[in-house]
Amino acid sequence: MTEQAVSERAHHRHLEEARDGILELLARQALESDLTHRSPQRSHGVVIQIMERTHRVALEQYLARLHPADIAYVLENLPVEARDLAWARVRADQRGAVLLETSEPARRALIGDLREDQIAAVVSALAPEDIADLLSSVPPETRVAVLARLDQPDRVEVRKLLAFPEDSVGASMDLEVLSVHQDVTLEAVHEMLRKRGKLPVHTHEVFVIDAQSQLRGTLPLERLLLGDPRARVAEQMTPEPVYFCTDDPMADAVSAFERYDLISAPVVNLHDHLVGRLTVDAVVEAIQARAQREQLRQVGLSSEDEDLFSPVLASARRRWPWLAINLVTALVASRVISAFEPIIHQLVALAALMPIVASIGGNAGNQSVALVLQGLSQGALTPWSALRIFVRRELSIAIVNGALWGTVVGAISLLLYGDVKLACVLGVALLGNLVVAAAVGSLTPALLRRAGRDPAMGSSIILTAATDCLGFLIFLGLAALVLV
Amino acid sequence: MTEQAVSERAHHRHLEEARDGILELLARQALESDLTHRSPQRSHGVVIQIMERTHRVALEQYLARLHPADIAYVLENLPVEARDLAWARVRADQRGAVLLETSEPARRALIGDLREDQIAAVVSALAPEDIADLLSSVPPETRVAVLARLDQPDRVEVRKLLAFPEDSVGASMDLEVLSVHQDVTLEAVHEMLRKRGKLPVHTHEVFVIDAQSQLRGTLPLERLLLGDPRARVAEQMTPEPVYFCTDDPMADAVSAFERYDLISAPVVNLHDHLVGRLTVDAVVEAIQARAQREQLRQVGLSSEDEDLFSPVLASARRRWPWLAINLVTALVASRVISAFEPIIHQLVALAALMPIVASIGGNAGNQSVALVLQGLSQGALTPWSALRIFVRRELSIAIVNGALWGTVVGAISLLLYGDVKLACVLGVALLGNLVVAAAVGSLTPALLRRAGRDPAMGSSIILTAATDCLGFLIFLGLAALVLV
Numbered sequence: 001m002t003e004q005a006v007s008e009r010a011h012h013r014h015l016e017e018a019r020d021g022i023l024e025l026l027a028r029q030a031l032e033s034d035l036t037h038r039s040p041q042r043s044h045g046v047v048i049q050i051m052e053r054t055h056r057v058a059l060e061q062y063l064a065r066l067h068p069a070d071i072a073y074v075l076e077n078l079p080v081e082a083r084d085l086a087w088a089r090v091r092a093d094q095r096g097a098v099l100l101e102t103s104e105p106a107r108r109a110l111i112g113d114l115r116e117d118q119i120a121a122v123v124s125a126l127a128p129e130d131i132a133d134l135l136s137s138v139p140p141e142t143r144v145a146v147l148a149r150l151d152q153p154d155r156v157e158v159r160k161l162l163a164f165p166e167d168s169v170g171a172s173m174d175l176e177v178l179s180v181h182q183d184v185t186l187e188a189v190h191e192m193l194r195k196r197g198k199l200p201v202h203t204h205e206v207f208v209i210d211a212q213s214q215l216r217g218t219l220p221l222e223r224l225l226l227g228d229p230r231a232r233v234a235e236q237m238t239p240e241p242v243y244f245c246t247d248d249p250m251a252d253a254v255s256a257f258e259r260y261d262l263i264s265a266p267v268v269n270l271h272d273h274l275v276g277r278l279t280v281d282a283v284v285e286a287i288q289a290r291a292q293r294e295q296l297r298q299v300g301l302s303s304e305d306e307d308l309f310s311p312v313l314a315s316a317r318r319r320w321p322w323l324a325i326n327l328v329t330a331l332v333a334s335r336v337i338s339a340f341e342p343i344i345h346q347l348v349a350l351a352a353l354m355p356i357v358a359s360i361g362g363n364a365g366n367q368s369v370a371l372v373l374q375g376l377s378q379g380a381l382t383p384w385s386a387l388r389i390f391v392r393r394e395l396s397i398a399i400v401n402g403a404l405w406g407t408v409v410g411a412i413s414l415l416l417y418g419d420v421k422l423a424c425v426l427g428v429a430l431l432g433n434l435v436v437a438a439a440v441g442s443l444t445p446a447l448l449r450r451a452g453r454d455p456a457m458g459s460s461i462i463l464t465a466a467t468d469c470l471g472f473l474i475f476l477g478l479a480a481l482v483l484v
Numbered sequence: 485m486t487e488q489a490v491s492e493r494a495h496h497r498h499l500e501e502a503r504d505g506i507l508e509l510l511a512r513q514a515l516e517s518d519l520t521h522r523s524p525q526r527s528h529g530v531v532i533q534i535m536e537r538t539h540r541v542a543l544e545q546y547l548a549r550l551h552p553a554d555i556a557y558v559l560e561n562l563p564v565e566a567r568d569l570a571w572a573r574v575r576a577d578q579r580g581a582v583l584l585e586t587s588e589p590a591r592r593a594l595i596g597d598l599r600e601d602q603i604a605a606v607v608s609a610l611a612p613e614d615i616a617d618l619l620s621s622v623p624p625e626t627r628v629a630v631l632a633r634l635d636q637p638d639r640v641e642v643r644k645l646l647a648f649p650e651d652s653v654g655a656s657m658d659l660e661v662l663s664v665h666q667d668v669t670l671e672a673v674h675e676m677l678r679k680r681g682k683l684p685v686h687t688h689e690v691f692v693i694d695a696q697s698q699l700r701g702t703l704p705l706e707r708l709l710l711g712d713p714r715a716r717v718a719e720q721m722t723p724e725p726v727y728f729c730t731d732d733p734m735a736d737a738v739s740a741f742e743r744y745d746l747i748s749a750p751v752v753n754l755h756d757h758l759v760g761r762l763t764v765d766a767v768v769e770a771i772q773a774r775a776q777r778e779q780l781r782q783v784g785l786s787s788e789d790e791d792l793f794s795p796v797l798a799s800a801r802r803r804w805p806w807l808a809i810n811l812v813t814a815l816v817a818s819r820v821i822s823a824f825e826p827i828i829h830q831l832v833a834l835a836a837l838m839p840i841v842a843s844i845g846g847n848a849g850n851q852s853v854a855l856v857l858q859g860l861s862q863g864a865l866t867p868w869s870a871l872r873i874f875v876r877r878e879l880s881i882a883i884v885n886g887a888l889w890g891t892v893v894g895a896i897s898l899l900l901y902g903d904v905k906l907a908c909v910l911g912v913a914l915l916g917n918l919v920v921a922a923a924v925g926s927l928t929p930a931l932l933r934r935a936g937r938d939p940a941m942g943s944s945i946i947l948t949a950a951t952d953c954l955g956f957l958i959f960l961g962l963a964a965l966v967l968v
Contacts, residue, residue: 069743101743190709199706202747204688221705222683225674258772259553259585261765263686263747280764281745287768288742291775292858299847299854312877316884319851323889326847330840331896338836338900344828351835352822355842355952356814363783363810367803370783374776393796400800405807412815416822468839 044074047086060089068097076106084113095122100130107137116142120149128154129174129276132161169253170246172286173267173276176200179207180233182216187229189219202279207266208237215266215274217241243268244278250286257283297457300325329465333358336469340476343484349417350479353426356409357475361433361467364401368394368441369459376449391442398438402431425482429475433467436474440466528558531570544573552581560590568597579606584614591621600626604633612638613658613760616645653737654730656770657751657760660684663691664717666700671713673703686763691750692721699750699758701725727752728762734770741767781941784809813949817842820953824960827968833901834963837910840893841959845917845951848885852878852925853943860933875926882922886915909966913959917951920958924950 043066047059063071063086071090075083075098087110090098099107099122111119111134119138123131123146131154135143143162147155157175164170178199180189189206193199206224208217217237227236243266244253256262257280267276296302300322337344337354344350372390410427414420444462445455527550531543547555547570555574559567559582571594574582583591583606595603595618603622607615607630615638619627627646631639641659648654662683664673673690677683690708692701701721711720727750728737740746741764751760780786784806821828821838828834856874894911898904928946929939 067744073743194710197710199710202745203706204747221709222687225705225709226678226681226683258768259557260551261686263688263764280747280768284742284764284768284771287771287775291771291778294775295778295858296854299851301851301854312880313884315877316881316888319848319881319885322851323844323848323885326844327840327889327893330843333843334836334840337839338833341832341836344835345832348825348829348835349822351828351832351838352818352825354835355821355839355956356811356818358839359814359817359948359952360807360810364803364807367783367785367806370780370785374779393799396796397800397803400797401803401807404800405811409811464843468843472839 043070044077047074047078048082056089059086060091063089064091064094068094069101071098072101072106075110076102080109083110087113092121093125096126096130096134099134100126104137107134111138116145117149120146124150124154127174127176128157129161131158132171135162136166164246167250168246169244169248169250169267169278170276172250172253172282173246173278174200174282175276177207177266177274177277178203179209179213179274180219182208182210182232182234182237184233185229186224186227186231186233186236189224189233190229193224202264202281204263205238207274207277208233209274213274214272215241215243215268218266241266245270246275251290253278254283254286254290294456297454298460300457300461325461329461329468332465333468333472336472337476340472340480343476343480347422347479347483349413349419349422350476353413353422354472354475357426357429357433358468358471360405360409360430361437361471362464364398364434365437365441365463365467366460368438369445369463372442372445373456373459376445376455391439394438394442395435398434399431402434405434406430421483422479425475425478429471429478432474433471436470437463437467527554528561531558531562532566540573543570544575547573548575548578552578553585555582556585556590559594560586564593567593571597576605577609580610580614580618583618584610588621591618595622600629601633604630608634608638611658611660612641613645615642616655619646620650648730651734652730653728653732653734653751653762654760656734656737656766657730657762658684658766659760661691661750661758661761662687663693663697663758664703666692666694666716666718666721668717669713670708670711670715670717670720673708673717674713677708686748686765688747689722691758691761692717693758697758698756699725699727699752702750725750729754730759735774737762738767738770738774778940781938782944784941784945809945813945813952816949817952817956820956821960824956824964827960827964831906831963831967833897833903833906834960837897837906838956838959841910841913841917842952842955844889844893844914845921845955846948848882848918849921849925849947849951850944852922853929853947856926856929857940857943860929860939875923878922878926879919882918883915886918889918890914905966906963909959909962913955913962916958917955920954921947921951 205218205220210216217239218241219237223236264279269275406427410423413426414423445459448455448458689702689704694700701723702725703721707720748763753759890911894907897910898907929943932939932942
């Protein structure tokens with residue numbers, strides 16, 4: 001080796017060290033500003049910068065000091081290869097917490113990279129409800145294998161939680177609850193908590209039970225702090241709290257949390273024994289999940305099925321039912337048109353104008369659907385009297401707008417085709433189809449709900465089918481009557 | 485008066501008394517079962533039953549013992565006339581709390597029935613943030629008049645709150661915060677709280693400030709209970725908590741609450757002084773409001789404008805921009821068709837088949853839009869690399885489904901019209917339009933977001949315009965090439 005080569009090498013190493021120092025400084029600075037006003041976007045930028053310089057140690061150090069939710073955000077926003085690299089740099093004891101914060105598709109991909117014993121190691125530090133949450137994202141074979149590797153008590157509790165239906169309160173509850181007997185004094189409770197040391201996350205109240213471990217009330221920490229230490233728990237507790245049963249649907253719990261501004265609530269089993277608690281963060285998660293589900297359901301997709309990592313063929317197949325329904329309604333509309341082929345042959349302009357009637361009807365009707373869906377979800381439209389007002393209102397709006405826009409569209413067609421009769425037919429058909437759209441759009445969601453169906457999913461299909469078919473029928477029918 | 489008449493009257497009165505007794509019993513029973521497992525639906529049923537018997541006292545008593553949120557639910561679900569009757573029976577001191585829990589349209593109607601001095605009386609018992617919340621639902625003239633009737637300190641604070649932009653943290657914060665100095669002992673804090681007596685609702689932590697009243701940390705009640713009483717607050721507090729500035733958009737606060745599972749967080753002003761706190765119930769409300777807003781925005785409506793009590797003409801006018809945009813896109817599609825009038829004249833079947841191509845394309849494209857919107861809202865699709873994967877995926881699905889459903893539709897048209905060439909043109913056009921739909925549907929939301937526009941609102945219009953125009957163009961264009 002020449003002297004020059006050695007010196008160059010030393011220089012190179014020196015440079016590398018300097019770069020490491022700068023990177024570390026960069027990471028530390030970013031971290032400090034993150035901690036006061038956290039920004040996962042900024043963390044993401046820092047990780048990308050560190051990764052571009054392929055600096056493993058700095059990456060590991062930076063990630064180790066981030067909040068698990070921020071690590072999750074960073075991982076979700078990295079390209080797949082970079083994500084795998086970064087995931088390998090997340091400390092083993094943080095992995096469980098990070099997985100809990102990632103969205104379902106990313107979670108499946110990250111867990112998919114781990115072996116069964118690695119998964120068992122990652123989850124073993126977590127609470128049973130969190131283990132159950134993570135295991136619901138792995139294939140059944142893996143789940144069984146991982147369960148077999150867990151400690152006996154954890155395994156029993158996780159199995160119990162996994163047995164609850166997915167949308168039940170039981171599946172979302174925490175098992176770690178603090179309960180005290182109603183006959184002890186506040187002082188005794190205080191002493192017990194002190195001995196225990198740390199309370200479970202989000203503990204704002206302890207639950208009060210009687211000798212049969214039946215739920216009697218809740219004792220907020222505030223009361224424990226401010227109440228007379230010699231008073232009995234039964235005197236200071238909030239009696240008859242809102243509580244849930246493990247089998248209650250999560251949707252009911254969500255409404256109750258919203259309605260009564262709850263932070264946490266006790267959960268009892270079928271024998272009225274206290275078995276867990278539901279906290280507001282689980283409720284917030286459920287609200288988010290519901291909003292997303294509804295958005296997808298409106299276009300015939302389900303959030304459980306659709307993830308970016310399932311094979312293309314499987315995803316394509318999942319869209320078939322929706323496409324098939326759509327095809328049937330489109331074919332019916334097509335048959336309506338073909339019944340009028342002779343008049344279209346006489347006046348080809350009809351073919352060009354007919355989609356205008358159908359399209360504006362469909363859009364206006366979807367506005368009615370959205371308003372009724374909102375009324376239904378707020379619980380404001382259940383009785384028929386309220387719905388009647390609504391339909392009357394939507395019909396009035398449709399007549400006003402139909403008269404106006406019918407005139408506008410008629411005038412435009414007059415300019416284009418110079419045919420007064422055709423313009424009148426077009427304007428009247430537009431008015432007629434807006435009225436159809438308002439009636440169908442207001443009534444369909446309510447009727448579907450009444451029939452126990454999902455109003456968000458079915459309403460749009462039915463509405464569009466109606467506005468297409470009736471739009472063509474009204475327009476071409478009027479044309480056949482007036483123009484021939 | 486005959487003896488019989490007197491006896492009949494006495495009998496009638498006797499019956500009435502018995503009925504009242506039964507009604508009271510009914511109300512009490514309903515109430516008791518409500519309190520353990522509250523059900524606003526059941527309360528609603530009881531109120532209807534009492535009202536049908538026009539029993540005012542029973543109604544008043546029943547309502548007085550319900551949770552304000554349940555009274556709000558009952559009122560929202562009564563027909564307008566019954567609602568006004570029941571509202572008159574709600575105790576004056578409960579009215580403020582009830583109004584806070586009602587949805588915007590019902591709230592406006594209920595407040596609208598009150599005179600200015602009545603509104604002032606109703607709100608005077610509330611906290612400033614709640615007064616500001618209610619006053620944002622009344623017309624500006626009434627607001628000024630009510631403000632003038634409030635006490636000086638309340639007036640100042642309410643004015644301050646009303647000045648914050650509607651979607652800012654400042655507009656949603658609570659003003660009542662407990663703050664302690666970092667240098668005092670836990671014992672001193674405990675003593676201070678005990679003297680104070682009752683804590684503000686949802687107090688789970690007190691905020692820690694320094695001599696310049698700058699925020700230093702938070703002290704959870706748990707730490708106060710379990711920590712060494714002689715320890716200084718600074719040693720026991722959680723330093724560097726997540727906090728918000730009054731001007732921060734509420735959307736940022738919502739993400740932070742979700743990400744870090746917060747229950748409450750301090751709010752500071754521009755000088756970093758602690759001025760309020762944001763609690764999880766305000767965040768849950770914001771999440772709900774956002775979900776509703778997005779649903780309406782997708783059909784060109786805004787939740788502020790749309791309420792069932794605004795006059796029909798005003799509501800009709802609010803839908804004009806959306807109808808106008810829709811009219812323009814429909815006219816463009818119509819011009820595309822009219823460019824092919826000669827070929828339609830030759831083969832009228834084209835007119836009947838062309839809406840199939842447009843309609844299936846529109847529906848499939850809206851599925852892509854929904855998936856990308858979901859990716860965007862989860863923050864999982866910001867970098868272009870992730871979007872690229874997504875577009876590739878949606879295109880693959882479109883090709884698979886286009887090939888399949890193109891064949892199905894082609895076969896059906898072959899049965900209907902017996903024209904092989906026409907069937908091929910239809911099938912290929914359907915495939916082509918599904919590819920257009922996948923590309924436009926995946927890219928538009930991301931591009932709109934990039935341009936700082938609302939992706940939920942614009943994407944569907946742009947998508948439908950594209951699938952209509954290009955659907956007609958591909959189908960009729962191919963027909964012109966192949967069939968003539």
